[in-house]
Amino acid sequence: MRVTRIGGPTALVEWDGWRILTDPTFDPPGRTYSFALGTTSRKTTGPALSLDDVGDVDVVLLSHHHHADNLDDAGRAGLARATTVLTTVAGAKATSHPDVRGLAxxxxTTLSAEGKRTITVEATPCRHGAPLTGPIVGPVVGFALTIEGQARPGLWMTGDTVLYGGLRRAAAALRPDVALVHIGAVKFPLTGPLSYTMDAADAVELIDLAEPGVAVPVHVEGWSHFSEQEEAAARVFEAAPVEVRNRVRWAPLGVPVDLG
Known part of the structure; x- marks a missing residue:
């Protein structure tokens, strides 16, 4: 499997002939975007690759459609380059694409293509904030992908989520080969200490539970509402127990990394 981190939550995964793009964000930096309840965030870093650099893909894994740090304007236009888009049930209703599938x-669902092994995709639970914030922050899912002939997922994308009971239970059952772990500790001045995604300490616990072969941190730079960005997160992982620390692999932006 080869992973190229593009920026924010966006990564290109090349796996057994499949080309998989996660949460497409390709707008240039500098713009401020509106979120729920009057909150805002500024995009501070542009993508390491352009849509033209990425080219056509087999599938987009879209954890949610309604926040610009997971699907911005250029990313939405880029969905046309994908054969299939997988997202939430609400996201499927709001997305124009000939093969968009909404999953709770x-x-x-299964992905099939001539000459490629079939992939089974299961949506995994997410909660994008504190309890009872669901109506404000909206639905989110992660995705666990298991390729034909394997018993365990080869890839797990956590999606934007805090660490909570449902996620812990799902993680403990997965044991994926590769996990794309969304962190960043999203916070807004308007809602004070409330976090809307995991921080690195949460990710340490999650990685310990899921025991992936490799965990690649994503969704950790490029936006002003990420309160714990890459350098700070790296210090937390470096101080983690060795069994977790040895699983973490940082992928430099724009550089394809072979993960075996």
Whole structure:
């Protein structure tokens, strides 16, 4: 598997002939975007690769459609380059694409293409904030992908989520080969200490539970509402227990990394 981190939550995964793009964000930096309840965030870093650099893909894994740090304007236009888009049920209703599929946590779908092994995709649970914030922050899912002939997922994308019971239970059952772990500790001045995604300490616990072969941190730079960005997160992982620390692999922006 080869992973190229593009920026924010966006990564290109090349796996057994499949080309998989996660949460497409390709707008240039400098713009401020509106979020729920009057909150805002500024995009501070542009993508390491352009849509033209990425080219056509087999599938987009879109954890949610309604926040610009996971799907911005250029990313939305880029969905046309994908054969299939997988997202939430609400996201499927709001997305124009000939093969967009909406999944709730626990639901499955299959991806098939001539000459490639079939992939089974299961949506995994996310909660994008504190309890009872669901109506404000909206639905989010992660994705666990298991390729034909394997018993365990080869890839797990956590999606934007805090660490909570449902996620802990799902993680403990996965044991993926590769996990793309969304962190960043999203916070807004308006809502004070409330976090809307995991910080690195949460990710340490999650990685310990899921025991991935490799964990690649994403969603950790490039936006002003990420309160814990890459350098700070790296210090936390460096101080983690060795069994977690040895699983973490930083992917430099724009550089393809072979993960075996």
């Amino acid at each position: 946590a626990g639901a499955q």
